[in-house]
Amino acid sequence: MADHGNKCYVPVCAGDVRTFHTLPTEKKCQQAWLMFIYSRIPQQFNSKLLVCSAHFTTDCFSNLGQYQAGFSQRLVLKKGAIPTIFPQASTPQPLRTNDVGCQTDDPIVLCKGKQLSLNTMRSHLRSKGIQVTVSSQSVGVGTTTTEMSWATIDPFTSTPLKASRPAKRPRVELEEDTEMGNISSSEIDPQDSTYDPARSVTAETESSHVFATSMPFHKDAKYIVFEKCLLSLFESCPVCTRACNVCPHRRGTFIAIDQLCPHCEFFRQWRSQPVVGSTPVGNLQLSAAIYFSGASFLKMQKVFRAMYLKTHTYDAFRRHARTYLEPAIIYKWNEEQNLQLHYLSQNKNVILGGDMRADSPGHSAKYGSYTMMNLQTNNIIDIQLVQSNEVGGSYHMEKEGLRRSLDLLEESSIKLDCIVTDRRPQIQTFLKDRKINHYYDVWHMVKGLSKKVEKISREKDCSLVKKWHKSITNHLYWSASSSDSGPEKVAKWTSIMNHIQDIHTHSDPAFPLCQHEQRVSKDHSKWFHPGSTALNRLHRVLTNKRVLSDVEKLSPYYQTSTVESFHKVILHFAPKNVVFPFIGMLCRLYLAAMHFNENAVRPQLTTSKGKLVYKLLFPKAKKGGHTVKPVKTEPTFCYVISLMNTVFEEVVHDPLPYLDGIQQIPVPPDPSSQHDRPSMEEAV
DSSP: OOOTTOOOOSTTOOOOTTOEEEOOSSHHHHHHHHHHHHSSOOSSOOTTOEEEGGGSOGGGBSSHHHHHTTSOSSOOBOTTOOOOOOOOTTOOOOOOOOOTTOOOSOSOOOOTTTOOOTTTTOTTOOOSSSOOOOOEEEEEOOOOTTSOOGGGBOTTTOOBOOOOOOSSOOEEEEEEEOOOSOOOTTTOOTTOOOOOGGGGOSSOOGGGGGGGOOOOGGGSOOOOOOHHHHHGGGSBOTTTOOBOEEEEEEETTEEEEEEEOTTTOOEEEEESSOEETTEEHHHHHHHHHHHHTTOOHHHHHHHHHHTTOOOOOHHHHHHHIIIIIHHHHHHHHHHHHHHHHHHHHTOSOEEEEEEEEESSSTTOOSEEEEEEEETTTTEEEEEEEEEGGGTTSGGGHHHHHHHHHHHHHHHTTOOEEEEEEOOOHHHHHHHHHTTOOEEEOHHHHHHHHHHHHHHHHTSTTOTHHHHHHHHHHHHHHHHHHTOSSHHHHHHHHHHHHHHTTTOOBOSOTTSOBOSSOOOOOSOGGGSOOTTOHHHHHHHHHHSSHHHHHHHTTBOSSOOSHHHHHHHHHHHHHSOTTSOOOHHHHHHHHHHHHHHHHHHTTOOBOBOTTSOBOEEEEOOGGGTTOOEEEEOBOOOOOHHHHHHHHHIIIIITTOOHHHHHHHHTSOOOOOGGGGSOOOOHHHHO
């Protein structure tokens, strides 16, 4: 990788100064590079010649996803990569710049890609959606002639430059437009412009190459610019150096500046960001970045206000979400889901896990999201969002979500080998009626039994139970994972009653003998005595009819703990203390699923010497006990880059096909709509 002082050796190439690649040493690959550059293999050539990344296809890079996601500063070529993309013959040359000391060039320069038209963003701007009159405020900018402005100091030499100061303070009329709604396309013509931004540069630098690249607008780098620093660039006329009238117009993060010289009538317009259709790219991209990353607009707005950073309103954010962002999320999720369903339809043994998450604790939940996960790959297959008033109450939401997921799987011709869920009786009956092989998650059963065993340990003459508490729960896990059939699970589980009495042979032929090494114990105080209160209480809890029937159906291999982990991810995108509309909640669930699927199989982090990294945790549930957890590599966010590309390269140009997809989703009425709404005066 070359530094910024070098250039691309491909003829007529402006070059991307950040992504240069050196000539490979492998002979055949080196010859292919030379043929691409020179159309022949020269006898003598520079072994350190460079080729920029613009001449390679995307499949030539080994870290393209990490680079686009911002986790890598340099693109890395795959071994044997060969440049194949020639620069276009019409590649624009770097824009010409004027020297400060000799303003003799024509001040009017046409630049079609960057500037607003003459009447764009003027006062009394009228929008077709909302008719608003914009107020203007006059602000004084500049210094008197007796003062030396900091703008006359060369930042590289700290030496005052010879510059003619305006004879009077320039007049600036500041127009504030707090996101009035989308400007009609007839009022903004990005093709009509009279200002070339490169003409204000004092010397031709590598920044002038930015205007010659074909990088999409939303991938361009952004900077925070202070208002006074920005307006100081337009104080004096570049032709006669006198004071100019400056009129800024703001719309969210967008600002357009009109500069008019009342003396020589020089005029130019400049804007801080491009406009797609009638929407400033910066406003839309900020909304997209907040939404796709799972952040809160209202919290981000507080951050912006704290540092006086201008942004658009919440109404504009919601308008962007409804028109562009949510349709893109629905489209990308459906695309990803269809691929996974097609993959499952080709498999014979499909093992899924399911569980529901409510948006609030207790029985007052508004939403219930049912997750269906492929336990063999830990990928989210389907998410169904159910509103409580659709099924008559929050108690029935889990069954309805499971039914919708199973219907989708049947439509996709997916044959289930089994499904793993919790032990809810309603789900047991439903899956039994549909003749689906059903297993129970061991953790859910351990959780219920553990509470009962702990309760017994606090009773009189039952203190010995506390010492055996952990062993009993471990025995349940072992019984499920080491058995091949339901009767074997039951036989191993019931053997615990003999084992805690120091009896290690059993009458059940499915498990006649304990598998541990036989030892003679000298400490009889750690064993339960026949007929004791503690033993009788444990026997009633551990071997009752329902427990034995549930043990027989425990899942031997796959559990739903990964589904619970996904529910924690949802908390980042849809916190339980925030109320979302139905489509907004559904989109946030899909974002969480895309994030989880991308990072579900992250490898474990290793040290520079290749040693696996772990961390020590002290969970509250262990009450002082510890656990060791492997440390995974940092998560990636390639799905965000993909969504951004979909929004700016497809949706904004023609949102109607994407809106059709979101309109096909049945949105239930709000629960409050079924009640009579009194007038405000009556309610007060």
